[in-house]
Amino acid sequence: xxxxxxxxxxxxxxxxxxxxxxxxxxxxxxxxxxxxxxxxxxxxxxxxxxxxxxxxxxxxxxxxxxxxxxxxxxxxxxxxxxxxxxxxxxxxxxxxxxxxxxxxxxxxxxxxxxxxxxxxxxxxxxxxxxxxxxxxxxxxxxxxxxxxxxxxxxxxxxxxxx
Numbered sequence: 208x209x210x211x212x213x214x215x216x217x218x219x220x221x222x223x224x225x226x227x228x229x230x231x232x233x234x235x236x237x238x239x240x241x242x243x244x245x246x247x248x249x250x251x252x253x254x255x256x257x258x259x260x261x262x263x264x265x266x267x268x269x270x271x272x273x274x275x276x277x278x279x280x281x282x283x284x285x286x287x288x289x290x291x292x293x294x295x296x297x298x299x300x301x302x303x304x305x306x307x308x309x310x311x312x313x314x315x316x317x318x319x320x321x322x323x324x325x326x327x328x329x330x331x332x333x334x335x336x337x338x339x340x341x342x343x344x345x346x347x348x349x350x351x352x353x354x355x356x357x358x359x360x361x362x363x364x365x366x367x368x369x
Contacts, residue, residue: 215280222280226273229266237262244317247324254317261314265307272303272344289359297352304345311338 237259245255279296282288315334322330 215283219277219280222273222277226270229269229273233263233266243325244321247321254320258314258317261310261317265310265314268303268306268310272300272307275299275303289355289362291359294352294355294359297348297355301345301348301352304341304348308338308341308345311341 240262241255241258244258245252248254275296279288279293279300282290282293282296287293311334315331315338318330318334322328
């Protein structure tokens with residue numbers, strides 16, 4: 208199938224929008240949430256630092272996954288989607304999604320403390336949704352990785368046959 212370069216431009220633009228939105232959250236929302244936690248628990252100053260470490264720690268694999276998705280879209284543009292490198296990219300995205308889920312799982316007790324003191328149980332639900340969403344992405348990437356591996360094997364068998 209002949210694919211013209213730039214056919215994934217919209218998806219690349221969406222990735223850039225996600226990156227900018229996450230950057231805005233890291234700049235504005237994370238410090239505000241950490242300051243709010245410090246106000247709720249003034250005797251425990253380390254809660255602010257733990258929240259910032261957790262939320263910024265989750266941002267690192269998120270940006271790595273966005274970069275990997277950008278690379279995968281570039282491979283698709285160059286008609287190199289069915290390659291071992293694409294399988295490796297999907298594997299990296301899967302690991303990043305698991306890491307994001309792990310970071311939010313580690314931070315869930317902190318969210319529980321915030322929800323208990325502020326009487327806002329919805330905070331815990333948001334944390335659970337973030338954990339669930341990143342695990343869904345990890346499973347989806349694993350399925351795509353397996354399908355791509357099988358397609359590459361089938362393609363190599365056909366190349367040897369013909």
